[in-house]
Amino acid sequence: MRGLPSGPDSPGPASRVPGSTAPGLSAPEPGPASPEPRSALRARALAAGAAVVTVAAGLGVRAGADGGALAKYAGSALYTVLLCALVAFCAPRARPVAVAGTALALSWAVELLQLTGVPAELSARGTAARLVLGSTFNAPDLFWYAVGAAAAWGVHVGARRLATPSSSAGPRPAASR
Secondary structure (H helix, E strand, O other): OOOOOOOOOOOOHHHHOOOOOOOOOOOOOOOOOOOOHHHHHHHHHHHHHHHHHHHHHHHHHHHHOOOOHHHHHHHHHHHHHHHHHHHHHHOOOOOHHHHHHHHHHHHHHHHHHHHHOHHHHHHHHOHHHHHHHOOOOOOHHHHHHHHHHHHHHHHHHHHHHHHOOOHHHOOOOHHHO
16 A cells, blocks of 8 residues: 555554454553543443432332322323433433433323323233333323423433532632632
C-alpha cells in the first residue's frame, strides 16, 4: 500500500481497521470520545436495584391494602415505575425524559391492548401474562401510569444530579460573587 509504512516494525493490517487489534494485542483503552463503561455499569446496577425495590413496593402495597382503589392505582403507577427501571437498565445513557416517555408509552400500549381481549385470553393461560398484560381495560389506569412515569422521572433526574459533579462546586469568578 502506498503511503503506509512497511517492514517488520510496522503495524499489521488489523491495526489499521478501527476497533480491531492484531492477534496477541489487547484492545485500546476507551478514549475521551468513548462512553465511560463504569458509569453505564453503575447506571445499570442502580436501575436493577430500582426494579427490585419497585417490585417489593408493589408486593407490599398488595399485601398491606385491602384490595381497594389504593392498591389498584398504586399498582398501576408502580407498573410504570418498574418499566422505567427496565428501560433505564436497557439504555443506561438515555435521558430521564426519554426513559419516562418510553415507559409511559409502553404502559398505555398494554392498557389499550386490553381493549382487544387478547391479554384476557393470555392471562387465563398463565400468571406471568396476567401480571405483565393484565386482563381488562380500565381508563383511570392511564392517568396513574402517567403519575408513575412522572415520579420515576423525578427520581431519575435527582439521581443523575447527585451522580454528576456540580459545576458550581468550584470557585466562582469575582464578577459573579
